[in-house]
Amino acid sequence: MKTYELIEHTADIGIRVKGSDLKELFRNAAAAMFDIIAEKKEPEIKKQAEIKIKQKADNLEELFVNWLNELLSLSATKELIFSGFQINKVDKNTLQAVAMGEDIKNYKVNTEIKAATYHELKLEKSSGGWQAEVIFDV
């Protein structure tokens, strides 16, 4: 089941994503981003790399964008597609996580996302947990 929906944007791609808590929100947003980027060619999962990620920011919204952009950047330099995310700690200023990635060759890449942007960025607590909206430059 998809944990995100697409938001219409003329040139780029936006997503609306939910999570029962902040950890799940960050995890679902990252999974949604890589779901847009690539699809698996082979069913079996060979975990090939685990990367520790630490981020700091002035506020939660910036932390959220930094997290997504750090993943895009690592994906490009390490030639990995990330499919698993473990969020060990997230508060308003810091994030500690581990991203599990596989060789990009195991995937069919559909869309290049250049970056997550701050434009119309929304991150809010709702009745059922957390919701975020973010627009990607593609």
Added chain:
Amino acid sequence: MSDIWQGPLEKIDDYRWRIPKSYKPGMRVPGIIYADEKLLKDIRHDKALEQVANVAFLPGIVNASLAMPDIHWGYGFSIGGVAATDIEQGGVISPGGVGFDINCGVRMLKTNFQYEEIKDRIKDLVYTLFSDVPAGVGSKGDIRVSAREEKEILFKGSKWAVDKGYGTEEDLECTEEYGAIQGADPSCVSDRAYERGKAQSGTLGSGNHFLEIQVIDQLYDRDICDEFELTLGQVTIMIHSGSRGLGYQVCDDYTKSMIHCLQKYNINVPDRQLACAPVNSPEGKNYLGAMKCAANYAWANRQCLMHLTRKVFEKVFGMPWEKMGMYLIYDVAHNIAKLEKYIIDDKEKTLCVHRKGATRAFGPGHPALPPRYKKTGQPVIIPGDMGRNSYLLVGTQKAIEETFGSTCHGAGRLKSRTAATKSINLDALLKELESKGIMVKASGRGTIVEEAPEAYKDVNEVVNVVHNVGISKRVCRMRPLGVIKG
């Protein structure tokens, strides 16, 4: 997106519209949109006009926040936006006003083939180009560079490629900034950006980037066509690409750091993606140093792509590229910020001109132009969509006076990628293109649908506006024959 923008829009004349400064408290100048009534109807359908108003908040902005007729909703700046800031008056530079794909741009080269002579070879050319020119997401090229060489690319731009044997000195003369903007500072580029740019030289990339074989189907200014040696039915080539991962990382790094500058320099902007710093601040200077590196990387990249294209033609036709007349007409950047001099209120001022989806369009006699284009004005290359037309224009004095030497950059998107994917059938589209004599090869099937002609405005209407306003002048029009997409 179905919401129609409700802000105030005053008609100046048939092609110019104003968002008054009074629209939002904090706007320092009005917004001016270049469009006709028909284009404006589409423009109102997304948030582009709100973004034009938001850009008017930038400290030091001069005259107006401008929008070209291909304007559409971006992030921070609209795509098709031009903003100039006065650096002596605390004028700012914004990475969002350049975009992630720094020096995304386009080059056009000619051949001495007539369409009739090679119409049976288009298929061979398209297949060979598709196999020999690396394209697609994160594609890597055969042109591999060491870390030391990558630094050299950031300084030397296209000249690096020419020194390697991938082109000639004449190519440099036919490139904006001669293929290397001065003042690039590799020490301002992060290690991550270096790493992200590695192995991507000489690759097309994906999305709207392309390589097209085209044919000239309409001449407008016969004198300039004669000057450029262009005739009806002549085959030309267009290459659209940018700075790839290196540029994205530079933009990301500096947007992040400039968000802190908003508080530090007491800057009020309504969108964090407009994060900026005074051009003369340490942060502004560092961004400029890094942005120029990414710009040079992009010029080197397009030079390498042109080299690969010439090699493909040599392979298919078995003769040297010079004999096929594959000379570069010009290469322009359409995502960049430049320090340029303009007369403002009778005084010469150095302005930081942001062109976010806009093309430089210097008129005849401008000192930045090479001798060969001094008389005609700068060639301006406007790619359209894969099913209709592209244009060659020249810059004008009017552009210098009115739009900080700028004009449009393309057709401009009309439909979102998701909407295009929902409404367009790939096989029907390919058949339709084929019936028009257009052959398309792309690494991803999705790309063709997302980039379908109906997802774009009609470039003919866009060019009509800039020509009639006089901020550039039509030279000739091309239509596509073969298209390679990422």
